Amino acid sequence: xxxxxxxxxxxxxxxxxxxxxxxAAKRKTTRHEVAxxxxxxxxxxxxxxxxxxxxxxxxxxxKMLEEETYQPPEHKKMLINEYSCGKVREIIKPEFQYxxxxxxxxxxxxxxxxxxxxYEHALGSIPNRGCHSGKKQVEKWIKGYKGKKFYILKxxxxxxxxxxxxxxxxxxxxxVIKDEKFVRLCCTVMEHxxxxxxxxxxxxxxxxxxxxxxxxxxxxxxxFVTSQWFTQLNFKTFDHKxxxxxxxxxxVDHYIRYADDIVATGRNKKKLHRLEETMEAYLKNEMHxxxxxxxxxxxxxxxxxxxxPVIDKRTGKEKPKTRGRALDFMGFVFHYNxxxxxxxxxxxxxxxxxxxxxxxxxxxxxxxxxxxxxxxYTHTDTYGFYEDHIKPYVNIKKLKRxxxxxxxxxxxxxDVRMVSVRKHGQADRVGHDIKSDSGLSxxxxxxxxxxxx
Numbered sequence: 001x002x003x004x005x006x007x008x009x010x011x012x013x014x015x016x017x018x019x020x021x022x023x024a025a026k027r028k029t030t031r032h033e034v035a036x037x038x039x040x041x042x043x044x045x046x047x048x049x050x051x052x053x054x055x056x057x058x059x060x061x062x063k064m065l066e067e068e069t070y071q072p073p074e075h076k077k078m079l080i081n082e083y084s085c086g087k088v089r090e091i092i093k094p095e096f097q098y099x100x101x102x103x104x105x106x107x108x109x110x111x112x113x114x115x116x117x118x119y120e121h122a123l124g125s126i127p128n129r130g131c132h133s134g135k136k137q138v139e140k141w142i143k144g145y146k147g148k149k150f151y152i153l154k155x156x157x158x159x160x161x162x163x164x165x166x167x168x169x170x171x172x173x174x175x176v177i178k179d180e181k182f183v184r185l186c187c188t189v190m191e192h193x194x195x196x197x198x199x200x201x202x203x204x205x206x207x208x209x210x211x212x213x214x215x216x217x218x219x220x221x222x223x224f225v226t227s228q229w230f231t232q233l234n235f236k237t238f239d240h241k242x243x244x245x246x247x248x249x250x251x252v253d254h255y256i257r258y259a260d261d262i263v264a265t266g267r268n269k270k271k272l273h274r275l276e277e278t279m280e281a282y283l284k285n286e287m288h289x290x291x292x293x294x295x296x297x298x299x300x301x302x303x304x305x306x307x308x309p310v311i312d313k314r315t316g317k318e319k320p321k322t323r324g325r326a327l328d329f330m331g332f333v334f335h336y337n338x339x340x341x342x343x344x345x346x347x348x349x350x351x352x353x354x355x356x357x358x359x360x361x362x363x364x365x366x367x368x369x370x371x372x373x374x375x376x377y378t379h380t381d382t383y384g385f386y387e388d389h390i391k392p393y394v395n396i397k398k399l400k401r402x403x404x405x406x407x408x409x410x411x412x413x414x415d416v417r418m419v420s421v422r423k424h425g426q427a428d429r430v431g432h433d434i435k436s437d438s439g440l441s442x443x444x445x446x447x448x449x450x451x452x453x
């Protein structure tokens with residue numbers, strides 16, 4: 001097993017911290033609190049003790065980290081509606097100065113450690129391992145069965161982020177990272193919002209002697225970019241355990257995990273049930289988590305050639321009657337011969353199209369939001385739905401022109417422009433003209449949006 005040393009020394013380098021400031025500021029440069037920190041020079045004649053420019057902020061954060069005096073601020077929790085799954089989630093919005101920067105400092109060092117030896121089909125919040133790469137892999141596996149009978153195990157971890165045991169993650173960090181200062185910094189971020197509570201297992205497990213009076217420091221905050229990487233590190237051993245078990249069991253062909261959603265396929269239904277029992281036991285004993293009770297093992301969708309064909313409501317043509325179930329995973333619905341979108345995604349994009357059709361003028365934000373949802377349609381077999389429910393209400397070419405026009409405005413301007421102002425008889429004074437990607441200030445953005453540019 002590979003171990004890592006001297007990570008904290010690398011993290012403290014001035015060029016690394018500077019880069020993390022810029023990484024944390026991406027797509028946020030119009031915010032006042034971000035623009036204030038990203039100043040390249042101190043204003044002449046300003047002798048205030050607090051940091052006034054980027055270099056001073058870098059040195060201030062560097063000193064805090066070196067002396068281990070950094071402490072995360074107190075947070076206010078926010079509720080968001082996640083329409084894709086119909087859930088309301090509680091998230092925490094970290095502050096830019098310096099919380100988000102510290103998170104990026106940690107990720108910069110932690111990312112290669114997590115990626116080393118990570119299971120190839122562990123997806124979610126990982127560069128080049130999103131839902132579209134997972135979609136290609138699942139479609140490949142389905143085609144590989146060539147119409148033969150097979151089953152699918154579908155499960156997910158109950159309240160994954162909320163129930164993650166902080167001490168378990170700490171032990172895994174210490175196991176591979178031989179740098180106490182870096183581990184302590186990670187623990188500072190993790191433990192700040194964690195709570196002391198018993199494991200949320202069902203009654204039969206709580207009655208076990210090993211769980212009596214047990215309490216765990218649990219909970220990774222939603223909204224922190226670090227939480228995603230700590231989760232992947234935590235599930236790294238779980239993935240390899242599942243792979244070892246299926247090889248021993250036989251009858252299990254494929255396994256994929258998207259964040260806390262798990263899918264396995266195989267020709268033997270009983271062995272998939274045994275695999276689920278093994279996963280549940282490992283989560284309980286080693287990670288102090290559990291699989292949600294709605295896990296399923298079902299036969300994948302297949303055409304019933306013996307049954308009379310049915311009529312397609314849209315085209316009026318005959319098609320084979322299907323039995324079994326399609327796989328709903330990562331926002332996609334996988335059928336035996338095509339891939340469509342989850343109903344909630346279709347409903348949301350339709351609602352958005354209807355809303356745009358009623359507007360006299362469409363601003364660049366609404367146009368880009370609509371175009372981004374169109375990416376789902378280009379990667380799936382849902383063109384018919386697009387023709388019926390999207391195309392009559394929005395003009396895609398017009399939306400592209402609006403976004404293109406808006407983007408061209410930003411070519412001539414940087415996110416933050418330093419303007420040197422010379423007044424007659426006075427020394428040079430450095431001022432700041434804060435601009436967005438489009439070259440417009442925040443006030444100009446709001447004015448454009450209100451006018452429906």
